[in-house]
Amino acid sequence: MQASTQSILEPRSSTWHLKNIQKKNVLLVLRTRSTSHNRGNYICRAQQEDCDLLTSVSSAIRERYGSVETKRVIESLNFLAADEEYYRDHANFGIQRASSYISGLEARPFHDTDSPDFLWMKKLEKDYEVILGELQGAVTNTDIEKQGNYIWAPAAREEAIAYGPDWRTLVLQDRCVWDVTNSSLFPRTTELVKRFKVPSVEVFFARQSPQTGIEPHSDNTNFILTSHLGLDVPEGECWMRVGNEQHFWKNGSGVIADTSFIHSTKNLSEKTDRYVLIIRFWHPGLSKTERNALTFLFDAIEDPTKEGIINANRLADERENQPKLKATSSTSQTKKKKKKKGLGMLNKGMS
Template sequence: SSWQISRCGRCGCKTSCFNLVSICAYRFHIDSSISSLLTFCPTSIMSSGFAGTSHIWLLACTCFVLTIRSAPAFTPQSAPLVDFFQQARSQPHTGWTRRAQYAGTSTIVGALSERQLQFWEDVEEGIEPIESFYKQNTSNNSSEETDRVRTFMKSCKGEISPPKGYALDHQPSEEHINGLCAKPFWGSSDFEWARKLEEQSGVIVKEFEDNLLKRGCLFSGDSAWQNKVMGEGWSAFRLQRMGVWNSENIELFPKTYELLRSLDIPLAVRGVCFARQASQTGVKAHSDGRNFILTAHLGLQVPEGVWVKVGGETRSWTEGKLTIMDTSFEHSTGNPTDSDRHVLIIDFWHPDLTAGERACLNFIYELRNKFESGLVPYRKPRSLHANQGLAGLWNALTAK
């Protein structure tokens, strides 16, 4: 079995009492040298002249196990991992997924900091009523509306292996929803709101050009957003990020803001921004990971010769038209011209997501934003309390 319980070193028996201590030694990561001290069953002890003390022996061993326990019960037994988990939990919260923080140990399950454990406990509490709502409102009262989000959560926490790409150059990360259509480029005809946006794109183009002419420094200063992944030649002016509109910035683009809101675009949590690619620069090949978010670029100022490559396919932008892509595919851009390239970037939900999945993902990413902004105070994760004392022993013995 998965427990790999050996028999007693003295008499060879395998009693329930011995099983109890062996399971404790396994579940609580007892070092092999310490485990060897616990490989004597009550029978062998009584045969050595300690008859009648089996219960005392069992209680003493159990208490000893609980005292020296140093890691949660859901991780594999391995003495070197004890120090790893102690070190991991002492580090500050720097990422919300396990692999984001411990990229070099992506095969290790459960390497979450206390702050990350708190985050995922809060996620569990938040999505339960969402799941319940959509389950009650489905025709067969099933959980199919949100099942894939549960798998997504397991992947983010490192409880399952990272997903594999569906096609050439497709590079999904642990932030992944199974079963979504994956292709490098999509057409604006695939989305009703996209067709309407192209029909009225002149409003956005004119407002952008007016602001650029008046200000000149639209992409510099405190209002600009620089992404290290994108390189020094790429910069952005954000209208929305993580579902929150920038009130100061949208004052400069009231018509653009009203148009975007009126089209009922299924905006995802990543954002909306004007993006500039400076002349003679480009963005190196990379993947954005999340396969459940698609990206639309509305061409505003597009010099001839600029290009975008997604999943091995190269295209360009067209002024007043949308170029829609799946940036979980490896992609890159280039601007070999003497002029800057400008586009409006709109991140939106993949059309294959259910309403329940969108609601759950919205909650998860909004909560993430609050955590990263310091709006959620620290509390000790409940799972750490649950794995201490007699309750921890019970949880270890009854865990599936």
């Protein structure tokens, strides 16, 4: 299949990494400061603001879900905010790196798709021709760029270094939220993912051009796994290496990887694009409460003000069908007043 090109005015990240709660770029701002006194004052203010926001978000998580149930989530948030990184060279598996890290989760480069935890993948494999059909329709649709959002968008920001200029994605779900416009262009694919109860965080199609690859890197998050369903693949010519193990994609076949291990890809074909459906999903070692708490975190960290946390609770109520807070008149204005400050956003993206 040959895909049309697109001029992207605001290219989004091809992959969402949970790795960063981006603090204020203190070093960048310091370059504009003229005196050591000003520098010292700025650092103190930034550190205090980060601390206050971290406390607000952590307290909101504990209040909603309980301290015991969210212990690992809070520990992970503190670990991330402290700029720590989990690093381990597994004797048989290879190197794992994660700055968004939850302890106690099984770590291996590839997971067995026959596991009861991944029955949904077997179901998707059986219906892969349905998904392929919608993808083929999109690739041949000359108007799809006008109909959808960021169609076949390249990797952006720091991800572009590893992913290269030819990596392209078409996103249906991002950070647990379905893109209404794009998912409506792929109604059967969206319906299958929902019907099979895939614990998805992100869903998107990925295209890799001939004679290109993704350089070795980590997605820096160990509590979200990555699955690939081969759709239109030049079999025998495309591979993915995760840790010390290598996998060749096959059409209609799924694979599940832990992309906190160092991984890379290659399309060796001379002229054929590689298309796969990528789903990033919660590690099965997480409890339901931990998944809810992490989803709440995605919302709260975007706007950790009092109003922002009220809005995060409202969204959680809608997802969990357990009303706990009544929206206030100010809540409806939250989106208009959002300010990215302090701890900032969890990056969107994916590998």
